[in-house]
Amino acid sequence: MTATDAPAWPHCGHLDAGERCRGRRVGSYTACLAHLDSAERAAHLASLSPGADLDHRGTPFTQDLLDELLAPLRDPGSGRARVGDASFDEVRFTGDAELEGIDFGGFCSFASAVFGGGLYVREVRAGGDLRLGAAQVAGDVWLDDTEVGGDAWFYETRIKGTLWFCVREVGRSAVFKGMTCGDAYFSGVRVCGVASFGGAAIDGNATFDGAVFEDGADFEKVRVAGRACFDGTHFHRSRACFNGADIGGDIPFAEAHFAAEATFDEATIGGDMSFSGARLEAGIGFRRAVFRRTARIGPLVCPGTVDFSDAVFEAAWTLEAAAREVHFRRTRWASTAALRLRYAVVDLTDAVVEFPVTVVGRPRPFVSPEGEVIAEPGLSDTRVRVTSVKGVDAAHLALADVDLTGCLFVEAVHLDQLRLEGRCVLAPPPDGLRWIRRRTLAEEHHWRATRYGDGWTPAPPGVETHDPAVLAPVYRQLRKALEDGRNEPGAADFYYGEMEMRRHDATASLGERTLLRLYWALSGYGLRATRALAWLVLAMTATVLAMMLWGLPQADLDPVSAGTTDGRRVTLTTRKPTPVNPEGPYTRRLSSARFEKSVRVVVNSVIFRASGQDLTTTGMYVEITARLVEPGLLGLAILAVRSRVKR
Template sequence: MANCAQCSNEAVVGERCLPHHIEGCPTDDVGRPVLAELDLSGRRLDDVQLDNLVITGDLNCAGTTFRGPLRVRDVDVGGFVDFNHAQMQAYVSIQGLTAGGPFRMRDAVLERDVYLSRVACTGVATLARSTLAGSVEIDGWRAHSLDLRRTTFQHRALLQLGDVTRVYLLRAGFQRGVRLTFAGPTRFDLQEVDLGGPSAITAAAPTVEAWRMQDRPILGRTLGTDLSQVRLSYVDLSECSFAGAHHLDKLTVEDWHGWRTSPRGLWVTHRVTLADEHRVRGHARWALPGPAGREAPSLDSVQADYHALRSMMQDRKDQRAASDFYYGEMEMRRIGLRRSVRSGLQARNWRAAFSAMGEWLLLCLYWLLSGYGQRAWRAFTTLAVVVAVAAGALDRWGFQTPTAYDDALRYALRAASTLLRGSDVALTPTGDWIELVLRLVAPLLLALGLLAIRERVRR
């Protein structure tokens, strides 16, 4: 290789080394060297430092081997930045790089520590299929999307993203965990992501402090990812599908307000729900906002997700959330039994249909009377209706001598308050049956109401 015409260093651009080439370029109004383009592709370089430059064209370092440190600071590039297939054997520091095109570092190998700060580009910034062996800190990135598919981080990574619309993490590997912070409503999926250490995904501190709920990151799906070491804080889970996730019961969710809720209605209990429940129900009332592109999982899958999340909340002693997830679990079970009954009747499989029908009717009563033991007002309202109806029936058919409704109501209340006390009023045979039913049903409804109160106030 030829040496620089001005020094003994290796010539990189034409007959000059990189520093002398930059030194010989014209400058702009603030004294920054202006290069038409910089092509370092395929070379082997010992020490590269680009500081306070303007490159009107492209910065091409594809296939370059950096044997020494790479330092880039306050560089404006008019076109793309390309580090594809580059091999960086020493420390890499890129601070304040602005590109008019995409930023590409695909299939690169970075053997030492990496610091990438204030990188902004138009279009996609990609580190796909790259291997980063040292510690990684990415701070303040701005791009339309960030592609980290099949990227391997062998050391713990710190990723603090700025204005990024979407992050692709398919089969990314964080072998010692990651702390991923979003400054805006970035959409991302944890699809077959390898999280080998404790990991935290959170909104940026200013978003949390200002309570800007619209700027929380949005998690889409967790298919094939082990969530046992993941902590989600101020992440929007209103569209998230947990189908196919591993160890969902070990997930930690710190923000109660990230979940979706059920639609308001007379027969719909307001509660926290999973987006997948809205998908499997299929009713317009339960439809999710935006385009419907995701396939609904099975009812059994959603029921299992509710069960796992209920276990997670119970471990955290958050009984309110656990109660809502239990309600959702039972709803999925009831809807599944109803569909089993319907399919059995349509297929004329009478044994299967009637076998599921008994359990379905029992669950329907449990839901109607007490909201699966979670809604005290239903049990107490039903108890009041039962006592009022029983008093009217006793007034009309129950007593051997005519009695006013007020007296019948007091008698029904006394009968509803005990199982064993005998009747102190002469009743007709019909009255005996009414009293017997009341003595059996009323304590059951009272117990369901007290159970629901206990579930709500327990901590």
């Protein structure tokens, strides 16, 4: 043994199987407890009394030797051993080790100890720390009906079997960083300080049901090969951190309580996550998380934000969540997904949708597996609002029963394949006679707010305002999406918006904008029947007046016949006199007889027929104009009505 291998305490040095013993010397003796002769050991043990400190670092132990050591420390009345501080660092224990019915007034340390079998701790009370840091256990570790007044140290402990941490309470922190074991059970444990499992590796299942972490829990980069159960777990005061965790199976959180934020950033989840009956008082984050075989998350009730930004879903997946906000920024779906949401403000900016993804606003509360309605405290009764699909390839996206009044569509692609199902609400124009009632995009509101001010919603801070040239193609693609879905009346509003943006497009030619302005004024782009009918009535009224005042001749024209006879043959020629323009005061021309004739002319003109009425030259031109204009106005009115009732 070299100097660098020598322990920090006076050691035995007994040569055993070619190695020198590192056990600490006992009292004034030159050997450790294991290598004392029988007389020396008996003398040493006789000097011990209940409450004594023990320091046997590096000593090789068996269960018999341990029982022999604890025998003089036991109270004859209770049978429990009373120990002060106990140092068993680097001990080597042959076979199983059992500690039962012991009260440690101070700490109990097995740091770097090696156990050839299992470690079984029953009905033990430690007033200070319980330390097994860097210990190696060939079997199971079972802590049953045990209390720790200080810290529980399992830092880098190596357990080949199962860890049963059935400790009632840990007075301060519990540290399991870098620990490895098979299965792990922490059911019902109460940790008054921070519980740290960072970097721990559990090769089987992990169970934390009913555990209470008073000052938060750190599961950063923990690895659980199987299922990790947190049913009924309570995370108080500080956040619950699962960042970078790798869970191979399901992670149920039924009836769990999160008093602060919970984060699963960059975690890898291999199974379902159930939050039935869980109570979250803050947000929960899954940023950059990877869901491998997750089929379902929820029902999740969160009064804060649920953040799936940059997350990746590799399997078909269903989310059921009632939350204030749900973020899917840059989220990637490599399989189908159904997002059933309540109340939430949903952000899909730059999401990657490779397979059909449906966002549904759910009107009814979620129910537990037992059929009970799940309470939704802290959430107001509002519709699900989608705020952005910017940067999304909408070919596989479907939105159903959601509020789109503030949704940003610019920069999305394949909007013509977007499916809008159920009742999807878009923003209306401001109230007033000036604006036609229709469904408009939030981006149009932003642009018009810069021109018309009050009534139109301005762009929120950080949101770019787009010109009509940018908005027209967006309206066009959405119109086609509704037309392909056989929703012609709904598509009419998007057509109106498209034409409005084209009419206001400063990059279009003056002739095109003039034609569009005329089309808008006459019939609202063929969509406003009342406007076209109003123009038709106005045109017919003007035609009737023009006919009464100038179009009808002064008097009816009777044919005049003249002829010659040569005694045997008669030749007659019938001529119609030239119409005489009406004369006299205008009031005399507005007679009922002339009105009836004028109406006949107008009615025939509307249906593109000649009336056969004798007319003056002015009347002929008026009739020609009426036969060109009025049927067109009637057709626009019919087109507008058809566009609103067609299915």
